[in-house]
Amino acid sequence: MKIKLLIILFFISFLGKCQEITVFYKEKRKPAQVSTKESFDTDEISDYYREQFAKIKEAIKSGVSKDSIMLIREELEKEGERISARISEREKNKKPLTIPYYDYITVLRINKEKSLYYPQNEVSNDTVSHSRTNKKGRELVDERINYNDSEIIYLDTSKKKKISSLKVHKFDYKGRKFLIEETLEPQEWELTNKVKKIDQYICYKAILKNTDKKVEAWYTNKIKASYGPKGYYGLPGLILELKEGEKIVSFDKVSLFPSEPIIINPPNEGEKITREELENLSTKIFNEY
Structure with a gap:
């Protein structure tokens, strides 16, 4: 003791x-x-534009009128805007990366x-x-x-x-x-x-x-x-x-x-x-x- x-x-x-x-x-x-x-997922809009430009080229070769081609282009722009809006909405709602404590x-x-x-x-x-x-x-x-x-x-x-x-x-x-x-x-x-x-x-x-x-x-x-x-x-x-x-x-x-x-x-x-x-x-x- x-x-x-x-x-x-x-x-x-x-x-x-x-x-x-x-x-x-x-x-x-x-x-x-x-x-x-x-990295943003732009495949969807890229593929759309690629397909539509191919259609315009084919229309020009086949002798479609200029007015018809203009209508195709206008629709192309509208659809492109819609696709861009969908991508933006997905990115906005995407869960952000968490920043953990260390x-x-x-x-x-x-x-x-x-x-x-x-x-x-x-x-x-x-x-x-x-x-x-x-x-x-x-x-x-x-x-x-x-x-x-x-x-x-x-x-x-x-x-x-x-x-x-x-x-x-x-x-x-x-x-x-x-x-x-x-x-x-x-x-x-x-x-x-x-x-x-x-x-x-x-x-x-x-x-x-x-x-x-x-x-x-x-x-x-x-x-x-x-x-x-x-x-x-x-x-x-x-x-x-x-x-x-x-x-x-x-x-x-x-x-x-x-x-x-x-x-x-x-x-x-x-x-x-x-x-x-x-x-x-x-x-x-x-x-x-």
């Missing part, structure tokens, strides 16, 4: 003093931008006064294809590309430095990476008495005050690491769950006993710009096109 008590006391003491931690988070996301290319897994690595937040896997732009067959057996393919945002955030609280490497697809069709170096601004939190349990940890709710966005965090003071996902920091414990607007980043697991030292280096990939330039980039890129 005494041995178990000593182990528990040691573990609690370690949680209060640990300096090197790796935390995994998960988030349900939809692509930031979707590009869809559809699991976005992120990692937070902490070493004393530094942290690095990044995707667990390289974020890719997924191509989803859907095949269908028309009445004549011709295969048509609807294609959709899901463009996913990614971000790497480095914090150094001792030097009040923040460096972000990010890719924003919602307005940048070129898929470029941007690198932003800025001063780490203090985050003012309102601590509340609201409590809930996340995994094995008792967590308390905090609300970020100095922001235009609605940001809520659930932190545990059992792990003395003043960091969290998406570059949030400054609470008296590790953030296990974050709600930013309608988006929720949830705790997955934590590693408190690293097998080797955690070395944290800032990201260095991307075109260097300022935060203000990034916010105005959508207008700039729109003018480029």
